[in-house]
Amino acid sequence: MPDLIRGLGASPANPGAAPPRLPFSRVTQEVLAFFRTLLPGRTITDPDLLKSSNVDWLKTVEGNSEVLLRPKTTEEVSQILRHCSERNLAVCPQGGNTGLVGGSVPVFDEIILSTSLMNQxxxxxxxxxxxxxxxxxxxxxxxxxxxxxxxxxxxxxxxxxxxxxxxxxxxxxxxxxxxxxxxxxxxxxxxxxxxxxxxxxxxxxxxxxxxxxxxxxxxxxxxxxxxxxxxxxxxxCPRKPKAVNVAFLGCSSFQQLLETFQYCRGMLGEILSAFEFLDASCMSLLEKHLKLTNPITESPFYIVIETAGSNATHDEEKLHQFLEEVMTSSLVTDGTVATEATKIKALWSLRERVTEALTHEGYTYKYDISLPVEKIYDLVQDMRGHLGDMAKNVVGYGHVGDGNLHLNITSPSKDPALLAAIEPYVYEWTSEWKGSISAEHGLGLKKRNYIYYSKPSEAVALMGSIKAMLDPKGILNPYKTLPDNIH
Amino acid sequence: MPDLIRGLGASPANPGAAPPRLPFSRVTQEVLAFFRTLLPGRTITDPDLLKSSNVDWLKTVEGNSEVLLRPKTTEEVSQILRHCSERNLAVCPQGGNTGLVGGSVPVFDEIILSTSLMNQxxxxxxxxxxxxxxxxxxxxxxxxxxxxxxxxxxxxxxxxxxxxxxxxxxxxxxxxxxxxxxxxxxxxxxxxxxxxxxxxxxxxxxxxxxxxxxxxxxxxxxxxxxxxxxxxxxxxCPRKPKAVNVAFLGCSSFQQLLETFQYCRGMLGEILSAFEFLDASCMSLLEKHLKLTNPITESPFYIVIETAGSNATHDEEKLHQFLEEVMTSSLVTDGTVATEATKIKALWSLRERVTEALTHEGYTYKYDISLPVEKIYDLVQDMRGHLGDMAKNVVGYGHVGDGNLHLNITSPSKDPALLAAIEPYVYEWTSEWKGSISAEHGLGLKKRNYIYYSKPSEAVALMGSIKAMLDPKGILNPYKTLPDNIH
Incomplete structure (x- = not known):
């Protein structure tokens, strides 16, 4: 397990670290007794059972909660929060604990409120x-x-x-x-x-x-x-499409990938349901750590295109015309198409499992950036030049259709010098292009203090007012989302 | 012009009326001088010029504002509001003034802040x-x-x-x-x-x-x-579709219309861009007041279906297959299809101009209801039975695809007895089916006190807290959206 963020105290040099503990109450025997009566058998205090709920999926943030509650009903959640609010006890709500910014685990000894039994x-x-x-x-x-x-x-x-x-x-x-x-x-x-x-x-x-x-x-x-x-x-929920096709294509430059995207939007139009990409470095990691096989010729960039429509013949015709266009114009160098569920799943896993492959590389610094689509890969290339040999890998993948890049930088273990070379550089770069420093991952614990790169002070101040209105004691998921200092 | 709502004072018998004036300041010569310096030539005080901004499009709500401001920049809006906030002056923001719930006109003497020159x-x-x-x-x-x-x-x-x-x-x-x-x-x-x-x-x-x-x-x-x-x-903004088709169809019952909708979603799928309806009463009003011609055989119900897609041949094929299906199964009794812009516009106007046709009938009581789609026309039929001869017309039209009914009840002039028969009956009916008493029109002045039919007290109380946080003096569009009593 790599080094963990554990109540370090945020500083200008380490704004992603946890701030000092706020003066919440401690869980007492009386509190535990209340929970055990309310949630018999569902008030967990065994440290072994608590272990996985205290650590995030990336194993980079670890809390020290001593109690995990597993309510089944809304009424139980209500009683838990009323009790915690009256006693000034901090609470960390937790779902599947798959977040990537340390938002779903306690920072200190917050009570973990898990939704795992609310599954109806x-x-x-x-x-x-x-x-x-x-x-x-x-x-x-x-x-x-x-x-x-x-x-x-x-x-x-x-x-x-x-x-x-x-x-x-x-x-x-x-x-x-x-x-x-x-x-x-x-x-x-x-x-x-x-x-x-x-x-x-x-x-x-x-x-x-x-x-x-x-x-x-x-x-x-x-x-x-x-x-x-x-x-x-x-x-x-949308109706299940009658026909789904997935194409996995290779491009020799990001510019060609962007041109392919433009053709794709024009020719596939309303049946286009995904346009995703990964670079060659991601493919190497998939092959190395997960033993996945690249189904096409090696390329600097790979695209996953999905269509979903109501008429299989029409969809195949559109896809065929599109592929012919991008192949004959040499925008795409090689490709394969799947219409059968198992093969579709296999092609999708090349995109979906990049995050997992990266975890085998040691420590990963993860950035989830929104930018104008034509800029997204410039950031990866710029970062490679900027970091040189300091980083083991600098890889890019993500949602081209949404202008959303997942920039990941790996290192054998946690490396403060590397971190200092990445941040705030990556945030300044993003801010300069009016991007978002968190497109879809949220801010959680790790990114909260970087909010000013994407939001003006007036907006952050208003967020603070909303928090104070709805949670005046600040017991709900403290140290998350909002910055330590609202100015 | 029908009777107007003018500072009547809301009462249990007339909750849609305006409440008594709140203690805002009056516009003084000093205030006017400030505005004239800030907005030279764009501070309107001529009563004739103010007239149309004081009355809503339906001519059912009239305010008595003495000043209309026409800023061009955000900075000017900021200075206006700072001035009004410091002096406790109420402000009514106004766009195109096409709202249907009295939300865009002053109730008393609020300053009208028009966005008409902010058009870049x-x-x-x-x-x-x-x-x-x-x-x-x-x-x-x-x-x-x-x-x-x-x-x-x-x-x-x-x-x-x-x-x-x-x-x-x-x-x-x-x-x-x-x-x-x-x-x-x-x-x-x-x-x-x-x-x-x-x-x-x-x-x-x-x-x-x-x-x-x-x-x-x-x-x-x-x-x-x-x-x-x-x-x-x-x-x-979406790309302009390469092909647009509009079909105008007749159905002999609402049940058949709903079945047609199900076929439509399945067979047109991703190219379906609108599924709208009007009833025979709407068609009569279009013919009577706007001299529009019904392009198909008379039917109890009419549907407007629009498709928008990236491949004209595919779209026409899908539409053709769908029409064949609903014609042979006798769900649809007659129909016409347009692909040419002028004819598309003509067919659309049969749906779009119903609101306008209704204004020629005298006074219109307008309801904009969300319900489970299978219930939407039951309300029209139920209301016809409930009102009997009291109403001149009870008509229904709207957005089937969104479960959104526009229920309109006309009368030669404003009729308190008719209103008392409609309300709260229509709201109770809607509430019983867990519908919304305002699907898309908002609450404005007219519907604000009916909010409890669609939202619980806790939610309305929280709305009040948000209002107090963002506008502690309550100067922005007072008497609108939130109910007179928050309990």
Whole structure:
């Protein structure tokens, strides 16, 4: 396990580290007794059982919580938060714990409130495609549930086997289908949320349109559990497409990849459901650590294109015309197409498993950047030149269709000199091009102090006011999302 | 002109009326002098010129403002609001003044802040399709600007010739393309907003993804100018489709219309861009008042279906197969299809001009209801039975694809007895089916006190806290959106 961030105290030299512990109360025997009565058998204090909930998926942030609560109902969450609010106890809400910015694990001894037993589908309407479920449903389970009913989830991401829909909504997860179905801000129709003081906000509407007052649910989408705990979600699900095709293509330059994207948008139009990329360095890591096979000729860049439509013949015709165009104009050097589920899955895994392959390289410095699409790979190349031999790998992959680059820099172990060469350089570069320093991962613990690179002071101050209004004691996911200093 | 709502004082019998005037300051000569220096020639006090800004489009709500300000820049808006905030002067922000709930006109003597001269496109990126413009741009002008560049606006509505994009965003306008491109909560990427005290919030991002802190722009989408004045918008625009087809069909029952909708979603899939309906009563009014011609055999229900796609041959094939299916199964009794722009426009006007036709009937009681789609016409039929001869017309039209019914009830003139028979009956009915009492029109002045039919008290209380945080003096669009009593 690499070095961990553990209550180090943030400093100008290390703004991603944890700040000093705030003066929350400690969990007492009386508090534990209350929880054990409320949640018999679901109040976990065994350190071995707590271990995995205290550490993030990347094993880079570790907390020291002594109690993990596993409520099953909204009412139980409400009672937990009322108790914690009255006693000034800090709480870390946790879904599948697959976040990449240290947002889902405690920093010190926050009580972990896990949604893992809140995993029931409440209703599904197969006319409207509206699903209502508890927050702890695993994304892949929901996908399977819907596919049996001829629908799909409007989002999909690599962590689907573990992540919870509540966590997806809390972090405004993007993923692989955003290009087609838009963000959760549009597809989430309603939320049930427990506020810091235990009040239950029932805004679990199942309507496509509702303009009655302020849209409160938006406050809880993407606020990383700092304003309330999402306990149930209603979400609009698209029909399962009748035909899905995946093409895996190679390009010899990023410029050619961008031109391919332009052709793709014009010729595939409304059936385009994903346009993703990885570079040659990602492919090497997939081959090296996961023993995956590159299905085409080696290229500097690889593209995954997915189409999803209602007429297989039409879709294949569009895809064929597109491929002919980009092959004859030499924009694409080689490629393969899959229409069969197993092969589709195999091609997708080349894109989806890059994050996993990187974890085998030692320590990974991860950046999730939004930029104008024509700039996204310049940052990777610039960073390679800037870091030289200091970094083991500098790789780029991500969502071309969304202008979203995942820049990853690896090193055999945690390396403060390397970090100092990357940051704030990467943030300054992004800010100069009016990009976002966190496109879809959120800010969590690791990125909170960099918010000013993407948001003006007035905006951050207003965020602080919202936090103070909804969680005046600051007990919900402290040390996350908002910077240590609001100025 | 029918009877107007003019500072009547809301009562349990008339909750849609205006409450008593709040103790805001009056506009003094000193205030006027300040405005005249700031906005020379753009500080309007001539009562004749003020007339049209004091009355809503439906001519049902009239204020008595004595000054209309026409700023050109965000800085001017900021100075206006700072001045008003310091002096406790109430302000009514106004776009194209096409709202249907009395949200865009003053109730008493609020200063009218018009965005009509803030009509400049700031940037347009023809790779990403991201448009940034001032809030006062007229929707149709933006549509024309984009069409010349091979893009379209993600929203379209009957009032496009007058409504402003800032007003569209402030009211979270839905309209005719929501089914395809989703709501403004997803397509609006950034906003610039002036807060009540004059502070400028610059969140005019042009990125598809940005998860750095709370998404503040959502607070201003749909809050009807009560939390801030939107001065600029950036919005993601889809490519102009290569092929557009419109079909106008007749159905003999609403059940058959719903079955047609199910076939349509399955067979047209991703190319479906609108599924709208009107009933036979609407058609009669179009013929009577606007001299429009019904292009098909008389039917109890009419459907407008639009497809928009990237391949004309494929789209026509899909549409043809769909029409054959619904004609042979007798779901549809008659129909006509248009591919040529003039004919498309003519067919669309049958749906778009219903609102206008209704204004010729005398007084119209307008309801904009979201319901599960299979219930939407039950409300119209139930209301006809309930009202009997009291109403001149009870008509239904709207967005089937969004479960959104426009229920309109006409009367030769304003009729308190009729109103008492409609309300709260219509709201209770809607609430019973967990619908929304305002799907896309907002609450404005007329519907504010009915919010509890669609939102729980806890939610309304939180809305009140947000209002108090952002506009502690309550100067921004008072008497609108939030109910008179927050309990």
């Amino acid at each position: 589908v409440i209703t599904f309407d197969n006319i409207s495609g509206i699903l209502t479920c508890q927050a702890g449903c695993v994304l892949e389970n929901l996908s399977n549930y819907l596919e049996e009913r001829d629908f799909i989830m409007p989002l999909d991401l690599g962590a689907k086997g573990s992540c919870h829909i509540g966590g997806n909504v809390s972090t405004n997860a993007g993923g692989l289908r955003l290009l087609r179905y838009g963000s959760l801000r549009g597809t989430v129709l309603g939320l049930e949320v427990v506020l810091a003081d235990g009040r239950i906000l029932k805004c679990l509407a199942t309507l496509r349109k509702d303009n009655t007052g302020y849209d409160l649910k938006q406050l809880f989408i993407g606020s990383e559990g700092t304003l309330g705990v999402i306990t149930a979600v209603s979400i609009l | 496109v700031i940037t347009f990126d023809n790779i990403s399709g991201i448009l940034t413009c001032q809030a006062g741009c007229v929707l149709e002008n933006l549509s024309n600007y984009l069409e010349e560049r091979d893009f379209i606006m993600p929203l379209d509505l009957g009032a496009k010739g007058s409504c402003h994009i800032g007003g569209n965003v402030s009211t979270n306008a839905g309209g005719l393309r929501l089914l395809r491109y989703g709501s403004l909560r997803g397509t609006v990427l950034g906003l610039e907003v002036v807060l009540a005290d004059g502070r400028i919030l610059k969140c005019l991002a042009t990125l598809r993804k940005d998860n750095t802190g709370y998404d503040l722009k959502q607070l201003f989408i749909g809050s009807e100018g009560t939390l801030g004045v939107i001065t600029a918008v950036s919005i993601l």
